[in-house]
Amino acid sequence: MNSMKKNCKESSTGRQITKWYKTKGRNNLPWRENITPYRVWISEIMLQQTQAKTVVNYFEKFISNYPTFEDFKSASEEDVLSLWKGLGFYRRARNLYRAKEMILKKFNGKLPNSFENLITLPGIGKSTAGAILSIAYKLPYPILDANVKRVLTRLFFKTNSNEKELWDLSSQILDKKNVDDFQQGIMDLGATVCTPKNALCGECPLNKQCISFSKGELPTVNVKKINKKNVYLEFEIYEKNQKIFLIKNNQLGFWDGLWIMPIAKTKQLKTEIIHKLSHRNLHISFANRSKDELKSEGKWFDIAQLSKLPTPKPISDKLSVYVQNFL
DNA sequence: GACTCGTGGAG
DNA sequence: TCTCCAAGAGT
Numbered sequence: 001m002n003s004m005k006k007n008c009k010e011s012s013t014g015r016q017i018t019k020w021y022k023t024k025g026r027n028n029l030p031w032r033e034n035i036t037p038y039r040v041w042i043s044e045i046m047l048q049q050t051q052a053k054t055v056v057n058y059f060e061k062f063i064s065n066y067p068t069f070e071d072f073k074s075a076s077e078e079d080v081l082s083l084w085k086g087l088g089f090y091r092r093a094r095n096l097y098r099a100k101e102m103i104l105k106k107f108n109g110k111l112p113n114s115f116e117n118l119i120t121l122p123g124i125g126k127s128t129a130g131a132i133l134s135i136a137y138k139l140p141y142p143i144l145d146a147n148v149k150r151v152l153t154r155l156f157f158k159t160n161s162n163e164k165e166l167w168d169l170s171s172q173i174l175d176k177k178n179v180d181d182f183q184q185g186i187m188d189l190g191a192t193v194c195t196p197k198n199a200l201c202g203e204c205p206l207n208k209q210c211i212s213f214s215k216g217e218l219p220t221v222n223v224k225k226i227n228k229k230n231v232y233l234e235f236e237i238y239e240k241n242q243k244i245f246l247i248k249n250n251q252l253g254f255w256d257g258l259w260i261m262p263i264a265k266t267k268q269l270k271t272e273i274i275h276k277l278s279h280r281n282l283h284i285s286f287a288n289r290s291k292d293e294l295k296s297e298g299k300w301f302d303i304a305q306l307s308k309l310p311t312p313k314p315i316s317d318k319l320s321v322y323v324q325n326f327l
Numbered sequence: 328g329a330c331t332c333g334t335g336g337a338g
Numbered sequence: 339t340c341t342c343c344a345a346g347a348g349t
Contacts, residue, residue, distance in 0.1 A: 047345035054335060054344085088333030091348080125347045145345045187345055196343065197338065223342085224329090254332060277333060313334065 013155075013206065014175030014182055020205040021185025026052070026192065030060055032184065037111040038069040040136040044128045045092050049146075052191065058087050069109065072100060081257055081310035090310075094257055095123030113137045126167075134179040142170035143183055147190025154194060157211035159219040231280050232269045235261035235315070236289045244306065244322060245291075247298035254280070255312045261286070262296040275314040284314055 026032075029052055031043035042062055046055045062083050066072035077097040084093035099121040103111060111132070112118050118129040130143040144167055152169045153161050175182035193200045207213045238245035238261075246259040254277060264287055271283040301309060303326040306319045 044345065049332090049344055049346055050334080051336065051344050086334075088335085089346090091332065092346090095347080123347070127346060131345065143345075146343075147345065184345090191345085226330095256332090275333095279331060279333095 011173065011175065013209065014173045015178075016205050017173075017185040017189060018175045018178045018182045021181050021188060024192075024203075024205075025181075025185055025188045030056060030063070035136065035180075036068075037113070037132065037136040038072070039063065040132050041111055041124075042096070044131045045096050045123055046087065048092060048123075048128065049089060050087065054087070058083070069100075069103075069111070073104065073109070075100070077257070078310065082308050085308075085310045086313060086316065090255065090257060092123055098122040099124065111136075113139070115141060131183060134183040138180050140174050140176040140179045142167060142174060143187075144170050145187060147187040147194075149190075150196065151186055151190045151194045151206075153219050153221065154199075154212040155206055155210050157215065157219050160222050161219070226279060228276075229280050230283060232271070232283045232285075234264040234266050234268075234270065234285045234287055235318070236264050236293075237261055237286055237318075238289055238291050238294055239322070240291050240300075242303050242326065243300040244303060244319065245294060245296075245298055245300050246309070246311075247296050257310070258315075259301075259309050259311050260315050261318075262294075262298065273314060282314070286318060 031039055043055065043059055046058055046062075065079075065083060066075060075097070077094060080093045080097045081090065084090060087093075102121055103109060107117065112121070113133070113136075115129050115133060118124050118132060119126065124132070127143045127145055130141040131145075133139040133141040134143065144163070148170055149161075149166055152158065152166050152173075156169060158165065158169075173186075189204070189206075193204050201207050201210070201213050204210065204213070212218050245262070247262055249255050249258050249260045251263070252260075266287075269283065270285040272285045273283075275282040275284055303322050306323055311319060
């Protein structure tokens with residue numbers, strides 16, 4: 001009896017979110033137009049751990065290259081990485097390629113519409129599967145991204161909440177009859193109203209039932225402390241006849257699959273630039289070398305090719321100097 | 328279950 | 339400048 005009452009109240013919360021979304025949601029996000037499973041899939045992968053604003057340009061560029069799954073079929077891993085250049089978390093791009101190959105081989109070229117099949121695809125976990133099922137197929141599955149987590153922990157005042165509890169809450173408040181709008185709504189609510197700092201509680205449609213709001217206090221969240229390591233890298237620049245020599249990286253433990261310059265085996269700690277990764281601070285320097293010293297396995301690239309080549313940010317920046325001079 | 332993967336926005 | 343943190347998944 002008690003749980004029935006609870007469910008009733010919670011699904012009304014879901015309807016309030018859906019209602020709020022229809023007038024106050026973000027209505028300028030490209031993946032919300034012309035919704036297809038393919039477009040939802042691409043956007044959801046790009047949006048993992050990445051703010052919507054950052055994704056917009058990458059999504060539009062990707063879609064203009066591959067408007068439909070049919071167009072995407074023949075893309076190579078390198079093609080996908082090129083379109084991912086600068087977006088970060090490049091494993092997503094490689095997994096997107098692998099997933100595409102699996103869809104062709106195992107699912108007859110159609111993105112699955114069942115949870116069990118979706119999560120077998122590389123790069124699609126529980127939350128992304130839930131988003132695809134909800135938004136593309138209108139099936140009531142929960143999602144639990146950073147926005148939903150924040151909204152739920154505050155709404156129900158869950159201090160140091162555990163994942164399972166939040167997944168249960170996410171399932172319970174679902175507006176099953178309007179899952180697509182509801183899911184986008186709860187994410188918008190987290191992104192624009194229930195923000196990490198300076199939340200706009202006065203504008204929140206849930207403020208009357210929000211425990212945190214009534215307490216005038218936010219639940220504590222456990223913050224992971226990251227021990228950042230300093231890494232010193234000297235890149236070797238080989239140039240001849242308007243060409244630059246690069247190697248496909250698989251040795252650093254990050255930037256896998258991207259093209260970089262050969263790395264010098266120097267013990268001298270020099271720093272031209274500091275590039276910050278999520279878990280390391282890279283102290284980077286560059287050294288001009290003559291091609292006689294070249295020993296690495298790699299390829300010479302015309303300078304004209306470099307702008308499209310998948311390279312990590314600091315390498316792209318360095319190479320852009322050559323591109324500028326070349327033009 | 329802790330750790331790792333990138334880059335940029337925002338305060 | 340510095341810190342937090344983002345439509346998470348894989349190992």
